[in-house]
Amino acid sequence: MEILLLIFLPLAGALISSLFGERQQVKTLAFIWSLLSLGLTAYLLSVFNPESSAPQFVVDHSWLSYYGIRFKAGIDGISMIVVLLTNGLMPLIILSSFKHTYKRPGSFYALILLMQSALLLVFTALDAFLFYIGWEASLIPIYFICAIWGGENRIKVNMKFFIYTFAGSLIMLLGIIYLHLQTPDKSYDLQAFYDLSLSTAEQGWIFWAFFLAFAVKMPVFPFHTWQPDTYTEAPTTGTMLLSGIMLKMGIYGAIRWLIPVAPLGFAEWGQFALILSIIGVVYASIIAFTQKDVKRLVAYSSIAHVGLIAAGIFAWNTNGLQGAMIQMINHGINVFGMFFVLDIIIRRLHTRDSFEMGGIAKVAPQLAIAFLIIILGSIALPLTNGFIGEFLLLFGIYQYNIWASLIAGLTIILGAVYMLRLYQRVMLGPTNALTLGFKDIDGTEKLVLGVVCALIIIIGVYPNPILHISEATVKALVDMVDGKVHGISTTF
Amino acid sequence: MSALITITILALLLLYLGLFKAKKALLPVALIGLMVALVLSLMEWNSNAAPIFSDMMLYDRFAIAFSGITIFSTILIIALSKDYFERISSNVAEYYALILFSLAGIILMVSYHNLSMLFIGIEIMSVSLYILAGIKKRDFASNEAALKYFLMGAFSTGILLFGVTLIYGASGSFDLEGIKQYILKDPTAVSPLLYTGITLLIVGLSFKVGAAPFHFWVPDVYEGSPSLIAAYMSTVVKVAGFAAFLRLIMFSFAPLQDFWIPMIIGMSVLSLLIGNVTAVYQQHFKRMLAYSSISHVGYMLFAIIALNGSSDNAVFVYAAAYSVATIIAFGVLILLQGQVGNDSFDSFNGLARKNPFIALTLTIAMLSLAGIPLTAGFIGKFMMFSRALSSYHIFLVVFAALNAMVGIFYYFKVIVAMYFKEEDRKELIVPIYFKLVLGFSALVTIVLGVYPDFIASLI
Numbered sequence: 001m002e003i004l005l006l007i008f009l010p011l012a013g014a015l016i017s018s019l020f021g022e023r024q025q026v027k028t029l030a031f032i033w034s035l036l037s038l039g040l041t042a043y044l045l046s047v048f049n050p051e052s053s054a055p056q057f058v059v060d061h062s063w064l065s066y067y068g069i070r071f072k073a074g075i076d077g078i079s080m081i082v083v084l085l086t087n088g089l090m091p092l093i094i095l096s097s098f099k100h101t102y103k104r105p106g107s108f109y110a111l112i113l114l115m116q117s118a119l120l121l122v123f124t125a126l127d128a129f130l131f132y133i134g135w136e137a138s139l140i141p142i143y144f145i146c147a148i149w150g151g152e153n154r155i156k157v158n159m160k161f162f163i164y165t166f167a168g169s170l171i172m173l174l175g176i177i178y179l180h181l182q183t184p185d186k187s188y189d190l191q192a193f194y195d196l197s198l199s200t201a202e203q204g205w206i207f208w209a210f211f212l213a214f215a216v217k218m219p220v221f222p223f224h225t226w227q228p229d230t231y232t233e234a235p236t237t238g239t240m241l242l243s244g245i246m247l248k249m250g251i252y253g254a255i256r257w258l259i260p261v262a263p264l265g266f267a268e269w270g271q272f273a274l275i276l277s278i279i280g281v282v283y284a285s286i287i288a289f290t291q292k293d294v295k296r297l298v299a300y301s302s303i304a305h306v307g308l309i310a311a312g313i314f315a316w317n318t319n320g321l322q323g324a325m326i327q328m329i330n331h332g333i334n335v336f337g338m339f340f341v342l343d344i345i346i347r348r349l350h351t352r353d354s355f356e357m358g359g360i361a362k363v364a365p366q367l368a369i370a371f372l373i374i375i376l377g378s379i380a381l382p383l384t385n386g387f388i389g390e391f392l393l394l395f396g397i398y399q400y401n402i403w404a405s406l407i408a409g410l411t412i413i414l415g416a417v418y419m420l421r422l423y424q425r426v427m428l429g430p431t432n433a434l435t436l437g438f439k440d441i442d443g444t445e446k447l448v449l450g451v452v453c454a455l456i457i458i459i460g461v462y463p464n465p466i467l468h469i470s471e472a473t474v475k476a477l478v479d480m481v482d483g484k485v486h487g488i489s490t491t492f
Numbered sequence: 493m494s495a496l497i498t499i500t501i502l503a504l505l506l507l508y509l510g511l512f513k514a515k516k517a518l519l520p521v522a523l524i525g526l527m528v529a530l531v532l533s534l535m536e537w538n539s540n541a542a543p544i545f546s547d548m549m550l551y552d553r554f555a556i557a558f559s560g561i562t563i564f565s566t567i568l569i570i571a572l573s574k575d576y577f578e579r580i581s582s583n584v585a586e587y588y589a590l591i592l593f594s595l596a597g598i599i600l601m602v603s604y605h606n607l608s609m610l611f612i613g614i615e616i617m618s619v620s621l622y623i624l625a626g627i628k629k630r631d632f633a634s635n636e637a638a639l640k641y642f643l644m645g646a647f648s649t650g651i652l653l654f655g656v657t658l659i660y661g662a663s664g665s666f667d668l669e670g671i672k673q674y675i676l677k678d679p680t681a682v683s684p685l686l687y688t689g690i691t692l693l694i695v696g697l698s699f700k701v702g703a704a705p706f707h708f709w710v711p712d713v714y715e716g717s718p719s720l721i722a723a724y725m726s727t728v729v730k731v732a733g734f735a736a737f738l739r740l741i742m743f744s745f746a747p748l749q750d751f752w753i754p755m756i757i758g759m760s761v762l763s764l765l766i767g768n769v770t771a772v773y774q775q776h777f778k779r780m781l782a783y784s785s786i787s788h789v790g791y792m793l794f795a796i797i798a799l800n801g802s803s804d805n806a807v808f809v810y811a812a813a814y815s816v817a818t819i820i821a822f823g824v825l826i827l828l829q830g831q832v833g834n835d836s837f838d839s840f841n842g843l844a845r846k847n848p849f850i851a852l853t854l855t856i857a858m859l860s861l862a863g864i865p866l867t868a869g870f871i872g873k874f875m876m877f878s879r880a881l882s883s884y885h886i887f888l889v890v891f892a893a894l895n896a897m898v899g900i901f902y903y904f905k906v907i908v909a910m911y912f913k914e915e916d917r918k919e920l921i922v923p924i925y926f927k928l929v930l931g932f933s934a935l936v937t938i939v940l941g942v943y944p945d946f947i948a949s950l951i
Contacts, residue, residue: 066805066949067878136865147912155912163900170893173874177881 002044002057003073006083007120009037010090014113020106027098030109034091037116041087048080050469053476055079055126064129068180068187073124077473081325081466082123082252085332089244090116092451096340097237098444099347102149108237115141115241122249128176128188131257135169135213135249142241146234154233161230164223168216175209179261193261194480200264207265210258211273217250218306220273221280231299232352236343239295243302244336248328251306254313255321260477263484266316274314274400278408280307285414289421293352294345297422298338301378301415305331308411311404312393318478320396325470326463327389330377333459334386337374337452341367344445345426349434354422359431364440368427370449375423377456379416385459493544493551495533495559496599498525503592510585515578522570522588530563543605547667553951554804555603558735561808562598562728565815566591568933569724572823574925576720579830580628587627591724594620598732602739607656607666610736614652614700617732618645621725625717637716644699644709652696658689668743679747690745690752697740701733703789704762714782719829722778723822726785727815734792738807741796749799756796757888763790764891768898777828777835780902781821784861787899788814791876791892798879804951806875812947813860813868813940816933820857823930824850827920840909846919849927851910853934860937862903863896868940875948 013033020026048056055074063071075083094112102108118141121134139162147158176188183192198206215223231239259266281304288300309327312320344367345360346352361368373384380386390412398405431438441449459466502525509517533556541552549555570591577584597616604610622645626638660666662683663674675682695706702710714722745752767787774780792810795803825835827850832839844851860869873896880889940947 062945063943064945064948066945067875133865136870140859140864144911147908155908159901159904159908162904163897166900167894167897170896171890174877174881174886174889174893177874177878178886181878181882 001059002040003059003075003124006037006040006044007073007117007124009040010034010113010116010120014110014117017113018106018110020109022104022106024101024105026105026109027094030113031091031094031098033113034087034094034116037087038091041084044075045080045084045469048075048469050077050080051472053077053473058126067129068185069129070127070187070189071130072127072189073121073130074126075124077470078252078255078325078477079123080469081328082248083120084469085248085329086116086119086123086245089240089332089336092336092448093237093240093244095444096240096336096343096448100236102235104148108145108149111141111145112237112241115145115246119245119249123252126190128180128190128193128257130188132169132173132176135172135253136166138246138249139165139169142238142246145238145241146230149235150238151233153229157226157229157233161226164216164226168213168223171209172213175206178209179206190256193257196261197484198262198264200268203262203265204268205265206262207258207269210253210262211269214250214253214258215273215276217253218247218310219250219303220276220307220310221283221303222276224280224284224303227303228296228299231302232293232295236339239339240336243299243339244332247302247306248332251309251313251324251328254310255324255477259313259316260481263481266481267485270314270316274311274397274404277307277310277314278404280304281311281408281411282414285411285418289414289418292354294342294354294357294422294426295339295352297354297418298335298342301418302331302335304411304415305335305378308390308393308408311408312396315397315400315404316478316481317396317399318475319392319399321474321478322467322470323389323392323394323396325474326459326466327386327393329466330385330389330456330459333452333455334374334378337370337449337456338378340445340448340452341371341374344441348438351434354425356432356434357426358429358435359427360435360438361427362431363435363438366446367441367449370441370453371423371427373453373456375419377460379419380412383457383460385456385463387460388463493536493549495529495563496596496603498529498532499563499592499596499599502526502529503589503596506585506589506592510583510589515584518585518588519570519574522592523567526563526567526570526592530560530567533559533563543669547669548606548609549600549603550605551603554735554739557804557808557951558602558731558811559599561812561815562595562602562732565727565731565819566595566724568816568819568929569720569727569822571925571929572723572819572826573720574923576718576826577627580718587624590620590624594618594624594724595728598728601732602735604736604739605668607659607668607671610740611649611653611656614649614736617729618649621645621721621729624721624724625713627721628718631716633716634718635716637713640709640716641713644713648696648699648706651692651699655689655692655694655696658685658692662686662689668740671744672747675744675747682748687748687751690748691755693740694737694752694755697733697737698759701730701737701789702786703759703793704766704786705759707763707766707786707789710786711779711782714785715776715779719778719822719826722782723819723826726781726822727818730785730789731811731815734789734807734811738796738804741799742803746799753797756793757885760790760793760797761888761891763787763793764895768895768902771902772898774902775836777821777825777837777840777906780905781818781825784899784902785818787895788861790895791873794876794880794885794888794892797885797888798883800879802949802951803879805949806872806879808951809868809875809940809944809947810872813872813937816936816940817857817860817867817869820853820930820933820937821861823926823933824854827922827926831918831920837905837909840906841913842915842917843910843920845914846917847922850920850922850930853930854910855907856934856937858903858906860941862899866938866941868937868944871941871944871948
């Protein structure tokens with residue numbers, strides 16, 4: 001029951017918001033509504049039993065009985081992490097948009113809440129068809145958000161984005177239908193998919209069918225070409241949704257639907273996927289290094305960070321996965337903070353070129369401190385949230401292959417270089433004519449950045465509660481897949 | 493059965509109403525009559541129907557379901573016709589009567605049990621449509637459409653009839669059951685005449701549904717015909733043609749799968765490719781819809797390729813989804829042509845600002861045609877893909893999925909124009925009938941997309 005409320009509460013909010021039309025008060029409504037979702041998540045977290053690896057709060061209704069499709073959703077440790085991220089970040093994202101006056105705000109916030117609904121559906125679905133529905137349904141609102149409220153090139157860029165992701169997911173749909181046809185009782189149930197034992201060749205195809213969808217969404221090199229353009233052209237809120245939450249769909253999908261469903265395919269192709277991820281890390285870092293446009297720089301840095309998470313998953317051991325879990329939350333917080341700081345700067349200076357900025361720290365010290373903390377979190381300094389995540393990820397990759405971890409570890413060095421250079425160009429140096437009149441942060445900006453900085457430090461100092469949420473599920477999942485790969489049957 | 497009688501009487505009644513100059517009554521009478529026909533037809537729902545009229549017709553669930561969807565679509569289209577025919581001519585009663593006559597032919601086409609009935613049904617439908625395509629007497633395009641449609645139609649009916657006679661020559665029967673028995677007697681040693689007959693029959697029917705490579709008439713005829721008639725042709729007529737096709741194959745020719753499946757696969761691949769790729773290059777909405785209708789035939793053929801007991805369900809759901817979405821598209825097209833006088837994609841610019849309701853319904857229709865989840869079109873595509881995968885036509889399905897991606901390009905052109913391209917324009921005046929039909933169709937599209945359970949296993 002709680003799950004239904006969790007999924008459909010934002011949908012109800014979206015319907016109400018859409019009635020507001022041109023009135024800007026809808027912001028407050030959307031914010032309060034997202035707090036309701038957050039409150040519900042907090043309640044779920046308090047009654048959630050992290051010691052169990054099984055899905056909890058399961059709802060299971062008949063939906064399309066003719067095709068064996070059920071509305072089955074639940075939350076286990078892995079889902080809990082992403083649900084927490086979604087519902088925790090959403091109020092911040094909405095709050096961060098308060099300084100903008102978007103035209104047609106009713107539709108704007110309705111689409112955001114609609115997207116939240118779809119994302120929660122993806123993260124809790126235990127039925128492949130339901131998962132697919134949520135997967136596609138989350139695409140429509142973000143497409144409209146980016147294409148209506150985006151920048152100059154929005155139409156072309158978003159068409160590319162849409163086609164890319166739609167292509168990936170259609171292939172995934174075929175994979176899902178194929179798996180469904182192989183199940184003995186013709187169902188779309190996740191567990192039924194786990195119980196299948198297909199041949200290695202079949203699993204190889206299934207692996208690719210799912211991998212393409214997830215690789216586009218994350219994005220993994222070389223499927224990333226839509227991402228920088230889309231991030232740059234999208235309105236800031238859209239960028240935050242895309243980078244903060246939506247790309248976690250790909251990561252989550254890989255953990256839940258890709259590797260356990262096709263373990264033998266993974267055994268065959270996982271190494272290849274890992275290499276692609278690591279190439280992405282290095283490649284994106286180098287490109288980020290050469291960017292003048294601050295938004296593009298962060299977009300590329302996001303590819304690098306996500307590449308590391310992906311590599312941690314494809315290494316497939318408890319450390320790597322636990323690192324991926326906590327790093328999903330960290331990346332969400334950090335990239336959101338980063339885009340918000342850039343939004344504040346861009347909104348005041350009307351430029352995205354880092355060479356035109358400089359010396360902002362002198363005129364806006366509070367912003368400078370917040371930005372520094374976010375950057376430190378993002379380059380994984382010890383005692384910030386990024387450290388624990390990247391440490392676990394690299395540890396996991398190290399257990400898999402020492403050379404892989406060595407190359408992937410470059411991300412920390414390269415990340416430090418381009419991030420600190422960004423900070424130096426934007427915040428330090430002499431103040432110029434453009435930045436002289438820069439106004440320091442106030443009101444909601446202060447609030448949002450305060451929360452973000454606090455989270456970065458708190459998680460960095462004491463990450464255990466978050467790690468604990470997913471631990472049991474991750475361990476059980478790793479055991480199950482390892483068992484299947486090595487021919488020992490264990491039950492998940 | 494009673495639906496057929498009701499529709500025929502209704503058509504005659506409308507002619508008399510026209511005679512007595514009761515113009516105001518035409519539309520309401522037609523609508524009410526059709527609703528009565530729909531209800532009567534649904535009341536005959538049963539599971540063990542027997543052939544009637546010396547085995548000429550069989551009003552089984554299949555027939556009822558497809559009569560239902562065709563009558564339903566006709567109701568929606570006729571509701572859009574308020575003040576439409578008046579602009580063309582003063583004798584409007586004939587138009588309504590002609591539409592209903594063709595609908596009577598369609599009822600025959602979905603319920604035949606004898607090939608002669610199929611032929612008669614197709615002729616009744618086609619002859620009415622030849623006239624309807626040309627009702628804009630002073631419009632060159634309309635004349636051209638009528639002529640082309642007539643030539644192609646006559647030609648294809650000829651081929652069809654030739655096929656029927658060859659099949660009779662081989663099996664000695666016009667009856668579907670008789671032909672089936674003949675084939676089942678010894679499927680390996682059937683007369684070569686039968687193969688030729690089947691091929692010709694498939695070619696003839698492919699002309700009617702507009703499957704590639706027999707699709708050349710479709711874009712020109714749709715473009716030239718009055719939009720309302722084009723809407724009727726691309727929904728009701730196409731669905732009926734498909735139902736006739738499916739009925740023939742399910743009933744009689746299923747045992748000879750190995751012979752005709754390669755043919756159908758070829759047609760499906762060509763329809764998908766030609767329909768989708770050509771649609772991308774269209775500058776006009778109506779022509780785009782024509783090509784998109786060709787591509788949808790390609791998807792629907794999947795049900796025949798993966799033939800089994802529930803193929804009819806898949807086609808039914810697909811046809812329902814396709815029909816309501818297409819009716820929305822044509823409804824908006826009629827408004828646009830009437831008030832802007834142009835149907836290029838640019839004429840949609842900024843529509844979302846001035847007519848948010850129209851833009852929303854058209855968006856839902858386009859998403860449905862493109863096969864995006866939570867719309868009926870997705871369920872239709874999903875069923876087709878499931879069917880084809882279940883018989884291991886994997887490459888065909890991957891090919892279709894690639895084509896579905898191409899589809900995004902042109903369906904989204906409309907959405908892009910409406911929402912993302914700002915332009916000062918006049919608000920379209922939307923009559924209440926249009927609002928009702930568009931809103932209702934959009935609602936049906938969403939409901940079928942979210943909860944299709946009640947129609948997914950109907951037949």
